Amino acid sequence: MTRNTTVRLARRPAPGVLTPDVFEIRDEPLPEPGEGEFRVRIEYVSLDPAMRGWVNEGKSYISPVGIGEVMRAFSAGYVETSRHPDFREGDAVAGLLGAQSHAVSDGRNVQRADTSIAPLQTWIGGLGMPGWTAYFGLLRVGELKEGDTVVVSAASGAVGQIVGQIARIKGARAVGIAGGAKKCRALVEEHGFDAAVDYKAGNLFKDLGAACPEGIDVYFENVGGEVLDAVLPNMNTFGRIAVCGLISAYNATTPPPGPQNLRHVLTSRLKMQGFIVFDFASEIPIALADLSQWVAQEKLTFREDVREGGLKAFPETLNLLFSGENFGKLSLKV
Ligand SMILES: NC(=O)c1ccc[n+]([C@@H]2O[C@H](COP(=O)([O-])OP(=O)(O)OC[C@H]3O[C@@H](n4cnc5c(N)ncnc54)[C@H](OP(=O)(O)O)[C@@H]3O)[C@@H](O)[C@H]2O)c1
Known part of the structure; x- marks a missing residue:
């Protein structure tokens, strides 16, 4: 008989790289949908850097995952049984369904996944949360204008690859x-970026200057730390910095040092604003309409990194995001 495999939070982690014992992989009875609910057979579970924060105790933009709870995750699959008026057996759906093989939902935080536009796993990637993040972060927070030079860090990842492509679509330099x-080459050759800079080559400040001879108007920040310090002096007057993520600090065991080049925020009159994609929840249909259209017009492509191994590989697969071993949007095939 079919059972539900779940990834539950077993304990709060110590600072640093997550150890596998933070999670418990369980074999459980299938959850049954009540009136107004449906059950999804999940095929793909998204791995997101934010998960590192979601398992920590303490105040943040969202409550932490509770000990014993199914790990919060964006997942995609097919409705297999429904007592909900709007969802039918066979419907493809994606949303906050958790890291498990089967989920019961009342439809909140779940959307239909139109697989005629893009395959199922893309609805937790380019057409899902990472796509919306790139869209709102660049266009609303970064206030992108035609002709701008846009720099994005973690550029080959789920969010970054889309930021650069939207910048190009909107007439900016990416x-x-x-x-x-390898990642830098793919950005230029596969995603049409104007240039790519390898921060591991050790000359980021100078290399960025060479790649952006007219300076940087918009910086889409995914990393923080030394990368931010190399970007700041290259920013143009009245430039904008959309702070999307600071992944270099998520596994820090001691407080990371503050930016050394913060004075450029003052002298160049920069605007720096953090955002969370859910700030724009009511406008997701707008992002989806544009992203889907660009996919149909072949102006937007997604590199996806779908890993095998099932849910038992969840802890080690999540850690790939922090060692940079993922290449594109990371997800796990259930
Ligand atoms: N604000 C929001 O609502 C929101 C929503 C989604 C994502 N985010 C943030 O967006 C960022 C990217 O997320 P994603 O899902 O697109 O992940 P991703 O870019 O697909 O994967 C993470 C990448 O970050 C890079 N990285 C990891 N550790 C690093 C370090 N110490 N220094 C420099 N680069 C490092 C690695 O790429 P390299 O091989 O290039 O180092 C790695 O592949 C994260 O900071 C995430 O928290 C924010």
């Missing part, structure tokens, strides 16, 4: 920062 020659 420069990516990524780790290693």
